[in-house]
Amino acid sequence: MISIPIQQLPCPGSYEIESRDAAQPGAFVVHHAAGISAFLNCCPHTGAPLNWLPDQFLDAEQEHIICSLHGALFNCEDGFCIAGPCQGQSLTPVPLRCGNNEIIVDFDP
């Protein structure tokens, strides 16, 4: 479990959780207009991490998650890919809950 203070995640915004094991994907949390979601940091196209800068997972309009490698776009709510080489596939969701000004992500890095 990872606890993230809510003030570290503005809306819109994203937050990276790095894996301690380089062979395993990390995760990330996205704060968007419809709420807060978390996914494994693993693009369904090649399995690569989506971001090339720390904590940067949103497109220029801050409306979709974007993969920095080939530009696939994903819905923030459910991780469904709407454009790009893995269109129709989805990011893997990670459970989370919110409370007491923190986000608890069910992910063991």
Ligand code: FES
């Ligand atoms: S690795 Fe993500 S779109 Fe190709």
